[in-house]
Amino acid sequence: MILKSIISCFICLTILFAEAKPPKPTILVTGGGGYIGSHTIVELLNDSYSIVVLDNLSNCYAFNATEKPESLKRVEKLTNKNVVFNNIDIRDEKSLDKVFKTYKIGAVIHFAALKSVSESTRKPVEYYDNNVAGTNTLIQAMQNNKVKKLIYSSSATVYGNPQYLPLTENHPTGQNITNPYGRSKYFTEEILKDLSYADSQWKIILLRYFNPVGAHPSGLIGEDPTGIPNNLMPYLSQVAIGRRDHLKIFGSDYPTPDGTGVRDFIHIIDLASGHLRALKKLMDPEFRGCKAYNLGTGKGYSVLDLVKTFEKVSGRRINYQITDRRRGDLATVYADPNLAEKELKWRAERYIEQMCEDTWRWQMQNPNGYHTDEEESN
Incomplete structure (x- = not known):
């Protein structure tokens, strides 16, 4: 009986250890306070990763420099x-x-970057300094500490003016890029390819984003840019909520069905779930080198398509004004x-x-973004 009990316990322990999974690595997220x-951190935490965030608060709100950004408190x-x-x-x-x-970092997801196409045409040096030189400093720190797994937040702008559509990862990059933001992403991709x-x-995944919009369905977190929004959706939603008088649509003479950009x-x-899937790929022992992936839907909508859908969802009329094309924009x-x-x-x-529904819920619940009414009035 005693022998049977010992054998039984041994079998149970063997099964227990076999089923036990090793703890997931700690992920360093640069620019983690941003949109x-x-x-993405919500998705990572829900999948049992531990997170360390770096952010200089240049594009996310915190009550003061010693506190976490409000976005992370809500996360x-x-x-x-x-x-x-x-x-x-x-x-x-x-x-x-x-x-x-200080922390045992297993991999890095690198978001930290300046990201406005139009602003980059006015401030190219700042964009190259932050986006290219900053990434190079990060890479050196990773190398010095033997952390060689990286997911890089890239952009569809690396493709330049499309030679064909839809854009595949084999489309040439670096040709006919129309703005310094896109070139900063392209230069960084090339550095990472050379490094691998x-x-x-080194294991590196380049995620080429298209146009992220929307918000968490809870309405607790969403896009809250500092100052005047450079992206369409937050500007549109701020018009709908009454924070801005009208939306500027830059160009109505593009070769598209309604003349506005698609x-x-x-x-x-x-997009956030795409990072989680990329991280699983990065952790695969068989993964090697540097690989790029598009994160998009494969379907194009025009600016006016988005405006009309937002009007339908919100029940608000969106005042807009057609103005000249912006330098650096594509059709x-x-x-x-x-x-x-x-x-x-x-x-x-989705x-x-x-x-539009999730953006509007976020905007309705947070008319001043992450700021309180009192802070906004001051």
């Missing part, structure tokens, strides 16, 4: 999990090194997302109506 970063409410936050600029080499030495070629230990709008939750851009579906087992599931 895409905060939504903690949504997930009931803690987020470690560091107010650090990615160009600060000493502070970066300290973070890597020089050192086979873009591949992707719901932020779909039509949309993705071929089949490679991500095939290799990452990911595809976008379409334009839900993008």
Whole structure:
């Protein structure tokens, strides 16, 4: 009987250890207080990853420099999990090194970047300094601390003026890019490709975004740009809520069905889940080198399509004014997302109506974004 009990216990322990999974690595998220970063962190926390965030608060709201951004406080409410936050600029080499030495980082998801196409044409030096030089400083810190797994937040702008549509990952990059923002993303991609070629230990995934919109369905987190929005959806929703008088539509003479620019709008939750799938791919022992994936829906909608859908969803009339084209803008851009579906087992599931519904819920619940009414009035 005693022998049988011992054998039984041994079998139970063997099964228990066999079923026990090793803890997931800690992920360093740069720019994690921002729009895409905060939504991605929700997905990561819900999948049991531990998170360390770096953000210099240049495009996210915090009551003061010693506090977490409001977006991350709400992420903690949504997930009931803690987020470690560091107010650090990615160009600060000493502070970066300290973070890597303090926490056992398994991989990095790199969002931190300036991201306005129009602003980049006015401030090219700032964009190259932050987006290219900053990423290079981050890479050096990773190398110094033997962390060689990276997901890079790239952009469809690396394709330049499309030679064909939909855009596949094999489309040439770096040709006819119309703005410094796009070139900063292209230059960084090339650095990362060279890095992975020089050192086979590096595992890098380049995620080329199209046009993220929408918000978390809870309405707790969403897009809250600092100052005047540079992107269409937050500007549109601020017009609907009454924070701005009218929407400017830049150009109505493009070779598109209604003359306005056509873009591949992707719901932020779909985009965030794409990072989770990319991270699983990155952790695969068989994955090697540097690989790019498009994250888009594969369908284009015009600016006016988005305006009309938002009017329908919100029940508000959107005042808009047609003005001249913006320097650096393109007529039509949309993705071929089949490679991500095939290799990452990911595809976008939400379409334009839900993008508008979730944006409007966020805006209605947060008319001043992450600021309180009192702060806004002051």
